[in-house]
Amino acid sequence: YTFAKGKFAGVDNVVVSATGYTGAGGVEIYFKDEDGAADIIWDKMMELGIKPIGLAARDTLRLEMGFCLYGNDIDDTTSPLEGGLAWITKFTKEFTAKAILEKQKATGVQRKLVGFEMVDRGIPRHDYIIKDAAGNAIGKVTSGTQAPSLGKAVGLGYVAIEHAALDSEIFIDIRNTLVKAKVVKAPFV
Numbered sequence: 001y002t003f004a005k006g007k008f009a010g011v012d013n014v015v016v017s018a019t020g021y022t023g024a025g026g027v028e029i030y031f032k033d034e035d036g037a038a039d040i041i042w043d044k045m046m047e048l049g050i051k052p053i054g055l056a057a058r059d060t061l062r063l064e065m066g067f068c069l070y071g072n073d074i075d076d077t078t079s080p081l082e083g084g085l086a087w088i089t090k091f092t093k094e095f096t097a098k099a100i101l102e103k104q105k106a107t108g109v110q111r112k113l114v115g116f117e118m119v120d121r122g123i124p125r126h127d128y129i130i131k132d133a134a135g136n137a138i139g140k141v142t143s144g145t146q147a148p149s150l151g152k153a154v155g156l157g158y159v160a161i162e163h164a165a166l167d168s169e170i171f172i173d174i175r176n177t178l179v180k181a182k183v184v185k186a187p188f189v
Helices: 035-046 055-064 099-105
Strands: 003-008 010-019 026-030 111-116 129-132 137-147 152-160 169-174 177-184
Touching: 010 035, 055 137, 055 152, 111 169, 129 152, 137 169, 152 177
Parallel strands: none
Antiparallel strands: 003 010, 010 026, 111 152, 111 177, 129 137, 129 169, 137 152, 169 177
16 A cells, blocks of 8 residues: 655645555545545546546456455455455454454354356346255355456355355356356456
């Protein structure tokens, strides 16, 4: 994470911070919106050829990278071990709930966040139920979309641990139709 503060398009005290939320280079721009600063900065960015995108495009890019969205893929009810974030959990240091996570690490998790790609035609959406071949519920989609840069639909979701292995066949219940998918490694790109 880096940032710089300076003047942009004649506007003082503009903070530009480097971000990686989409998996590609990006920035966030912060400034006090007074004296038409927002319009001035916007017009300058358009003059420089920057193309605006909406939140849906940003969400698709972060999903293609397998990045979790708080409130969808992770929240205060998921552990970093379930969410695939053990790599950033420092068990060598003290932290809240360390004992609980150490126990979970020793006994294993019951569910796991996995990446999946659709085998059959269909777009997975948040809260769609993930099922096994027999139609039993085994999890839930947390994020899903048609990924234009991949030419296929992908998603993230929690599944029972016995269905979390790579290449496991799973089914997404899309409007009462089981649509085949398979567990794959994220990032998808």
